[in-house]
Amino acid sequence: MLDALSYEFIQNALIAGILVSFIAGIIGSLIVANRIVFLAGGIAHAAYGGIGIAIFTGIPIFLGTSLFAIVAALFMAIVTIKQRERVDIFVGLIWAVGMAIGIILIDLTPGYNVDLMSYLFGSILAVSRDDLYYMGGLFVVVLFAVTFWYRSILAVSYDSEYASLSGINVKFFYTLILILSALTVVIAIKVVGLILVIALLTIPIYIAQNLSSSLYSMMIIAGFIASFFTTVGLWLSYSFDLTSGASIILVSAFSLMLFMIFSKNR
């Protein structure tokens, strides 16, 4: 295993996995606390439309996907603020329509045959140096936003009605959380796939929630747990020649099972 670390693509994969894990720890905590896991899943799948647009028009994939995901997040923010009880219908809508747009546009792109699987389960071993810069940049943005607005984000996530009464702009922070989720989902799609991002945004969070007594400690603990899963999953995938994304998910799911048995017996 150690000699594998000398390959640049393995180094990049590890750095990417850990960066994504810590971003997912922070954003995933917000997603779970705000009960918008399904909504984040919808944005993740809708983002596939952005991949299609990027490939069809020839703009960089990260850029195209990010813009499309932000549009989807804004759409969902408006819908949620206006008609909270109908959210699930619109999640289903963007989920399906986004993917359909992506697939049709890729069909229409001459001579380009993209592998859908690599977006579902990611291609962590193909992470480039530029991808790492993009992820590092997002990590800084997320860290800055959450640190700067910690108390408002905490108040909105815990009890949005009360937050609004105490003078916090709930709509702004709700939209901010959705946009940050969309951006997180986008980098994770390239690296670990859009199926894995949903697992990363929920499994480590669930464990961390039971181990922490404050939101920020939950964010940090979830980051470490997710990094552990990613590293172990990568190692398994390298050693036994398995799909990396699926390995990471199964490591997470197995650990979650152990955790549940263990914490029940305690």
Added chain:
Amino acid sequence: MQTNRSSPVIQIENLSFTYDKDLVLENINLSVDEKDFLVIIGPNGGGKSTLIKLILGINTIQKGSITIFNYSSNKSISSIGYVPQNTNVNINFPIKVIEVVMMGHHSHKRSLFGYKKEEITHAMYILKQVGMEEFAHKKIGLLSGGQRQRVMIARALCSNPKILLLDEPTSSIDADGQKQIYELLKELHKKVTIIVISHDLSVVLEYATKVAHINKKLSFHDLGSMQKELNIKGTHICEVELLQMLGKCKC
């Protein structure tokens, strides 16, 4: 309605509210005086919560007016401490009691990251008032319903309000806990005006000074005089008797 020595803290005049073409509140007039302990009762769907939302400025006023300390309602939220009905929201959320209480600090006074020393001192002082100081660093999800309700009252008290407004404060609490909450409110009543929405008449009657019954329209009862007349203070009466009594009453 009685004439007052001082001007009322809340003055509601000719208030009507329609929701989806249904008239929810019709021509409500109500004045709450300083140091009142007002209980608002009425059937589900009778408009209690709508009235509260209008007072708090969550719903916008369509017709009529609400004046709080001589300002129109949406400008004086910080003078009202609000305890919402459902305190079981987000029970698994990782948050400490003291952090919940500090959410009651009004937003422009908040520091960005972390908590100022005086905020923590103030929150601890408030927690002591509601008898919860030893729970300050516990996770909110580990508390019982009654304890959590005290924390929510502490959060409402954090901005030093002159009025405390509680929506069904004991709906999800066992009998012992209910008694404790009302004893706490009785204690707090020495300093603030209290408005409680409740459907549990028998418990409330012991503590209330005024009762307003809302079912689209509002009827008002000053309990002070009635209690003397009927000599019911402190005794438990069933709700049917009480409703009959309130129905006959012309005050």
